Amino acid sequence: xxxxxxxxxxxxxxxxxxxxxxxxxxxxxxxxxxxxxxxxxxxxxxxxxxxxxxxxxxxxxxxxxxxxxxxxxxxxxxxxxxxxxxxxxxxxxxxxxxxxxxxxxxxxxxxxxxxxxxxxxxxxxxxxxxxxxxxxxxxxxxxxxxxxxxxxxxxxxxxxxxxxxxxxxxxxxxxxxxxxxxxxxxxxxxxxxxxxxxxxxxxxxxxxxxxxxxxxxxxxxxxxxxxxxxxxxxxxxxxxxxxxxxxxxxxxxxxxxxxxxxxxxxxxxxxxxxxxxxxxxxxxxxxxx
Numbered sequence: 001x002x003x004x005x006x007x008x009x010x011x012x013x014x015x016x017x018x019x020x021x022x023x024x025x026x027x028x029x030x031x032x033x034x035x036x037x038x039x040x041x042x043x044x045x046x047x048x049x050x051x052x053x054x055x056x057x058x059x060x061x062x063x064x065x066x067x068x069x070x071x072x073x074x075x076x077x078x079x080x081x082x083x084x085x086x087x088x089x090x091x092x093x094x095x096x097x098x099x100x101x102x103x104x105x106x107x108x109x110x111x112x113x114x115x116x117x118x119x120x121x122x123x124x125x126x127x128x129x130x131x132x133x134x135x136x137x138x139x140x141x142x143x144x145x146x147x148x149x150x151x152x153x154x155x156x157x158x159x160x161x162x163x164x165x166x167x168x169x170x171x172x173x174x175x176x177x178x179x180x181x182x183x184x185x186x187x188x189x190x191x192x193x194x195x196x197x198x199x200x201x202x203x204x205x206x207x208x209x210x211x212x213x214x215x216x217x218x219x220x221x222x223x224x225x226x227x228x229x230x231x232x233x234x235x236x237x238x239x240x241x242x243x244x245x246x247x248x249x250x251x252x253x254x255x256x257x258x259x260x261x262x263x264x265x266x267x268x269x270x271x272x273x274x275x276x277x278x279x280x281x282x283x284x285x286x287x288x289x
Contacts, residue, residue: 005235008227009243015224017250019217020092023084026206026213032084033195033203035214039080040184040191042218043225047181055178067170068182075163076187080221081194082156089149093255096248097132097272098153105161122239125282129246132275164240168232176229183229184222246279248272 023035086095170179195201206214231240 005231005240006243008231008234009240010246012224012227012231013244013247014250015220015227016244016247017096017254019220019224020087020096020247020251021254022213022217022220024087024092026210026217027084027088028210030206030210030214031203032081032088033198033200034206034210035088035217036081036084037191037195037204038211038214039084039218039221040076040188042215043076043184043222044181044188046219046222047177047184047226050177051181055175060178064170064179065182067166068179069186071163071166071170072183072186072188073190074159074166076184076225077190077194079156079159079163080187081191082152082159086149086152086156089146089152093248093251094150095153095156096251098150099157099160099247105158121282125279127279128275128282129279132248132272132279135272135275164228164232167229176226176233180222180226180229183225 019039023039027035083095083099086098089095090098167179167183195204228240228244231243
């Protein structure tokens, strides 16, 4: 049965939401340097283990390496760094909401670079999801953070939007596991260089509870990235990427299980979530129109 890019993208959004909440829990007694580096390191270990176990070495296709090195530097290193800082500064619900600007970046580049055709439902769905994002982000003032800190999730969204097009261009014959492994390895090299250059290697130490949360967040994060790359292999960037924007909806639902996060669930959050769901409906029906 042919895989559905919409279902894969929604699954990726779910794991991204789980990662956001686990990282937020880990950051309570740790710091963003540890969260960032552990997140990427977990991906490298998991993905290369899968490559060595599942893919014959004779089938490795190195032609896509330049694309996924760029993807790793911009998305895995840059995007995740800004995302972790955003979660630390403004919280998982608001950070995930602002990250929904990713579809605007990715869809615009897909039209210009890949020549993808954007239909009315795709455009409408993207705009509705972004409208939901704006409403969701307004709830942040009741949680308490400085407005300038919204720059972090905006930078993360830009990085993630750019790399979706790069990943689409670089998908190789070896398959998404190998491509994701190259992507994450480049990210780990950049992450390690960043931590060393800033003199914060000692900050990677954390207690057992934080470590477990951050490892869990890394597993969820990298599972989401892998599913995203698979989805890009089956569907257009302009369809797959906006569906990744449903992550805030999953964050809001899952936040119910974290007592400290329940206070942020006001009417703006509910209304924003409804808009996100409407956007998903428009996008998933777009290919049938």
